[in-house]
Amino acid sequence: MSLVERLLPNALGAAVVAAAVLVGAACGGGDAPTEVVLVTHDSFAVSKGVRQAFEKESGLSLRILQAGDANEALNRALLTAGDPQGDVIFGIDDSVLSRALEGDLLEEYVSPELAALEPDFEEPDPHVTPVDHGEVCLNVDRAWFAEHGIAPPTSLADLRLPRYRNLLVVENPATSSPGLAFLLATVATFGDPGWQAYWRDLRANGVLAVDGWEEAYTQQFSGAAGSPGKRPIVVSYATSPAAEVIFASKPLQTSPTAAVEDGCYRQVEYAGILRGARNEDGGKQLIDFMLSERFQSDVPGSMFVYPVRDAVELPEAFVEHAVAPADPLQLPAERIDRNRDRWVDRWTELVVR
Structure with a gap:
């Protein structure tokens, strides 16, 4: 993950604008949104069944915009702060968290699911929600x-x-x-x-x-x-x-x-509601779901990181061969x-x- 902040090339900037237009179109121009858009890095993964479970529970389709590594995804989001290309961003880690906070990128949201997290993670900054470590x-x-x-x-x-x-x-x-x-x-x-x-x-x-x-x-x-x-x-x-x-x-x-x-x-990875999100309510539902037992149980096998929710059962290979x-x-x-x-x-x- 690069720590050198660079201006995005013109072509990339155009792509970001185009993506934002597409998101707006998908929201129906004033009608109730039918989808929630997650902006994240290329390493994000979720199993098909878990994704379908969220869509069934929320009534929303989940669209995932992957934007390079975690720092690239954050850089792109900062360039469109206030007029984002998605509703939720995931993958901000501790090393760059202050950039997201100082860039006025995120809305405050305190998920009711935080009470179910391990003690190390249950009191984050109100702009972000821990998802994995x-x-x-x-x-x-x-x-x-x-x-x-x-x-x-x-x-x-x-x-x-x-x-x-x-x-x-x-x-x-x-x-x-x-x-x-x-x-x-x-x-x-x-x-x-x-x-x-x-x-x-x-x-x-x-x-x-x-x-x-x-x-x-x-x-x-x-x-x-x-x-x-x-x-x-x-x-x-x-x-x-x-x-x-x-x-x-x-x-x-x-x-x-x-x-x-x-x-x-x-390293703790966080999710947050993007300021100016077109579907803020859907974003809150997505963040709540990302802390649910269903999603948290999927985290180790999909992304090879640890869940933050307390008492989530780990895959046998983690128990036998990984270090905690x-x-x-x-x-x-x-x-x-x-x-x-x-x-x-x-x-x-x-x-x-």
Whole structure:
């Protein structure tokens, strides 16, 4: 996820305007809306049955507008604040939440379903509603470490040790959401400016930085199924080992990868009613539904993140192979907003240049 704000090309701006026109047309020009429009990122997924359940309960059709990664979706929404191309936006996470709030993008809405959430999530800012959370963690290739007779790292600090030289691949925080989360994890662990010395050590120890998760995990990491990679440590997610089991070509009793609990950084994804929404009531119904047990039970299998609703049963693969950190790292959104660009610029100077 890019942290560099760019003006959208003219063609993209035209597409946004066209989308807004289509949404207006779909609402019937003053008649009661027949659909609700969700603006989100490309990783959003919901099973067909759950989507149909919402449409049956609400009497509305659900249209999903996917707009690149989470930061791109937010950028587009900010460009049309007050005259949005949809009714609800989903996928705003902690690292950019302050931008959405300061951009006057959202209407206040406090869902009655918040009372059913886990305690960590039941009192958000009134403009947003938490929907899921995921933890960005180090992942290791079990077989590589067993073959080489080396113990895998158990902490962020371990990565500076000589035995892990040239073994780690990370994502660039200027272009990647997990890359930013990992940078924030190092700030939370080593402090500011202590994190800078840590990254100097990682660079001296041969860390490889690439643009995004796809390249890091599927091309550079040795533990991913079918990957040609040679690096056995990667920044990924707490649920990645479960995904390796679920998508394996043959049944597996043990995941070929493992997540390292130390240094895991929590990302919470939020939904909100877009200011100027053409179907605000439908948007509220959608947000309520996204917190329902039906939708929350679908979250792990569809998007490989954790639900925020309390007592939701997790897939067996999550229970057996994913990590659920007891005390994940987090930084206040206000602190991230004040320092994000400076931290990313300094990281680039230390690691890339």
